[in-house]
Amino acid sequence: MLEVERTSDEEKLIGMKELGGLKVKVTRDSYLNTSRGVINHRDLRGSREEEFVEWIPGVISARRIEIKRGEERIKTNTYVLTFDSPTPPSEVKAGYLPVKVRPYVPTPMRCFRCHRFGRGRDRCRMKEELCVRCGETGRRGDECKRNPRCVNCKGEHPASSKSCPKYMEEQAILRYRAQNGGTFGQARAAVIVEVAKEVRPKLYAQAVRGGPIRKVTAPVPTPKKSEIAPLALNSATRRTDYSKNKNKSEETRKPQTCGRYGADPEVDLESIDSIWSLPKNSCRAGRRTG
Ligand SMILES: [Zn+2]
Ligand SMILES: [Zn+2]
Ligand SMILES: [Zn+2]
CATH class of the missing domain: 4.10.60 (HIV-1 Nucleocapsid Protein)
Structure with a gap:
């Protein structure tokens, strides 16, 4: 699989018939190059699904959300649009009407x-x-x-x-993929990295303070400013102590606060509580061709 940033590069690749003397056929990956987004507006109540495909460049299909009330199916003014791009745009113009697009999370x-x-x-x-x-x-x-x-x-x-940690982990991965594109495996890896990043500073802070290390599960709240200052001071003091003991052996020069200092944090990835609030990364997914 190849990933390119520009449509023009994709076109060049698709036109390729030979690579290193070998005959090749390059096709566009339809799964990785499409995305879904949700739009909702009261003025869209009377719209037909086909109109979105006609009105909005890049929309390849549209589906109206219906809700069931007893035996009756009620049409809503919410639509799921499929875009011909790895991630959905943040806004579209439905005719004259600008409408915000939310990534569709299955x-x-x-x-x-x-x-x-x-x-x-x-x-x-x-x-x-x-x-x-x-x-x-x-x-x-x-x-x-x-x-x-x-x-x-x-x-x-x-x-x-729905409160199963595995369910919530799965949901966080699908949310990440809806926002950033790419494969499910890439989204899973990115979510795990985000969780580790959130957990690591907290474990470090505990090690500097000399407190016991305990399992931390995401989400970890961002520390207040008043909590950050004393920690920075502590770590500077410790660094001074560290240089005084230059002649000591490597083992004894290590900070003595905790035996696990510097070890990988003990992240219990099996019990990620909720990662709903992952920062919405800017899209890094380009157009993929395979
Ligand atoms: Zn469970
Ligand atoms: Zn049973
Ligand atoms: Zn099964």
Whole structure:
């Protein structure tokens, strides 16, 4: 897979017939080069889905959100637009009307047979269905009276719980991908890096203070200004002490506050509480061609 920044580079690549003496065929990856966004405006109540494709450059399809009330299906003035680009624009003009676009974040897909995330029942490799409540075979979730045990995180809740840390992790990854484009694997790696970045300063602060290191799960609140100053002072003092002991061996010169100083923070990635508030990074995804 190749990633390019400009449409003109993409066109050059697609026109390529040979690479290093080998015959090649270059195609545009439709999954990575499309994105979805949500628009909502009361003036769009009377619009038809096809009109968005006609009106807005880069929109390849539109779907109106409908809600069910009893037997009735009610049309809303919210639409999901599919764009011909790795990330959606922040605003579009629906005819004369400027409308804000929010990235469309899909609901995490859970298999109803094994309850793992990321694929549906039709692609499941599990022979027997697991109970959504206790995670065991031969039982049905709606009839099961056993204590709940989630198959994904082993927590005391059914696998369908929206407060499951695995569900929230999956949701954070889908949100990141909706905002930044790229593959699911790239989004997962980026979310884990964001969590580690949030967790690391807190662990460092604890080490300098000499306090015990405990497991920290995201989100970690940003420290107030009044909390930052004394920490900086402490670390400077420690550095002075450090230089006085130049002649000592490497081992004894290390700060003595904690045996785990400098070690990787103990990040419990299995129990990410909520990463809803990840900063919206500027889009780094270019057009991908594979
Ligand atoms: Zn499955
Ligand atoms: Zn059960
Ligand atoms: Zn769970």
